[in-house]
Amino acid sequence: MDLILFLVFAGIAVVAAINVVVQRHPISSAISLIAVMGSLAVLYLLLGAEFIAAAQVIVYAGAIMVLFVFVIMLLNAGGETKAGRSFVASLLGVPVLVALLWLLAYYTARIYPSDTEVHFGGFRGGTAQAVGRALFTTYLLPFEITSILILIAIVGAIVLARKELE
């Protein structure tokens, strides 16, 4: 059952991620990216990360992607024009990317042989209670710094996006 769930949602994630890259119109890429994030939330749940799965859906698929879609609609951005890129660039770029992927997969398989297995319920430390306790004790300082970061981001976004006053 876990295997079927993993295969289905990993497949959705990969297909949607390919769609993000190949789609010509930004809004199609954004919708595909939401599909990637949703299926990743299911995989987080499979790994016992209930809080992060909920945060993934609410923060990523909810807030961030709505922001993206909003900006795409606001700018009324059309489809991408034909890229005038050199033939040599794609001749070099594609093999380098495949090599990167192969290297990552190869060392992953070397370091983690398939005897370590994931099954639902194998890790129960990812509840909101456990995450919250760690967040407000061990990781309190990073958490507080995060709030300052968010404040700076809000102020920066407003300063950047406001109308210039004459």
Added chain:
Amino acid sequence: MMGHVPLSWFLMLSAVLFSLGVAGFIFRRNIITMFMSIELILNAVNLTFITFAYQRQQVAGHLFAFFVMVVAAAEAAVGLAIILTVFKNRETLNIDDLDSMKN
């Protein structure tokens, strides 16, 4: 055991998503699509954090993923504001046309 997923499959899925994100960042010319590719890369990294949290049976990986999410939210807000400003001034989203810092 049947029905269980090897841990390395999660890491390989993460590697695939990461590579696709890098590919999108390099090959696409639309600044918004490039930005979305960065989000894809961050998601791939998050999956790695959660997988290692499972493997080590520690909640710390979840917290790192949480912080990555917060930074991504801040980055999206500022980045989209920059994109808005760029579009207002230059009327284009094509990254090849934004070369005012070139000579």
